[in-house]
Amino acid sequence: MELVFATHNRHKLQEAVAIAGASCVVFGLDHVGCFDEIPETADTLIGNAKQKAEYVYQKYQVNCFADDTGLEVEALDGRPGVYSARYAGEHCSFQDNVNKLLQEMQGVSNRKACFKTVVALILNGQRYEFEGRVDGIILPAPLGDSGFGYDPVFMPDGFNVSFAQMSDFDKNAISHRGRAIRKMMTFLQTL
Ligand code: IMP
Secondary structure (H helix, E strand, O other), rough: EEEOOOOOOOHHHHHHHHOOOOEEEEHHHHHOOHHOOOOOOOOHHHHHHHHHHHHHHHEEEOOOEEEEEEEEEEEOOOEEOOOOHHHHOOOOOOOHHHHHHHHHHOOOOOEEEEEEEEEEEOOEEEEEEEEEEEEEOOOOOOOOOOOOOOOHHEEEEOOOOHHHOOOOOHHHHHHHHHHHHHHHHHHOOOO
C-alpha cells in the first residue's frame, strides 16, 4: 500500500516512514509534485487534519493522510492548542513559540501539558480518523537539540529527558503522533 502524507515537515515524514515500516510506503508531498502551502484554517485539530487531507485528495486523487497537533498546557487553559504553530504570531519560528511559552509559564507551578494529534485518512474515497496523546510537563528551560517545535521544553511522563534529548526511535514509541499513526497502521493491516 502507498500513502501520501500531507506535510512538508521532514521530521514528521521521517517519523511516519519509520512507523510504517515495510507494511506501507509513505511518501511526502513532493512525490505528487505538491509544493503548495496547504490551508489549515479550521479552529479544531480534526478540522485542520481533514482540511489538509481533503486538499491533497481532491487535487491529486491519491490515498493520503494528514495530521494536526496541538500542545495543551493545563495552566494556560489548554493554550496554545490548535494555534501551537503560530503561538508567537504569523511566520514565527519554533524558537519564538518556545520563548513565548516559557515566558507565560514563568513562576507557574502547575507544569502539566499534553500533546494531542489527530490523523485524517482518506483511503479509496473513505474517510477515517485516529487520535494519539502523550502527557508530560513543561520544563523551565529548553533541554536538548533534536526534534522540532516544543520538543526541548516537553518532558513526557515517566522519563527524565525532554523529547529533544530522545532518539527519534524512542520519541516515536511514545509520542502523540507516533500513537496516532500507529493506530492508523494497525487499522490498515486489518483491511
Ligand atoms: P502541526 O500543525 O501538526 O504541524 O503542529 C502544530 C505545531 O505543534 C508545530 O508547528 C509545532 O510547533 C508543534 N508540534 C507538533 N508536533 C510536535 C512534536 O512532535 N514535538 C514538538 N512540537 C510539535
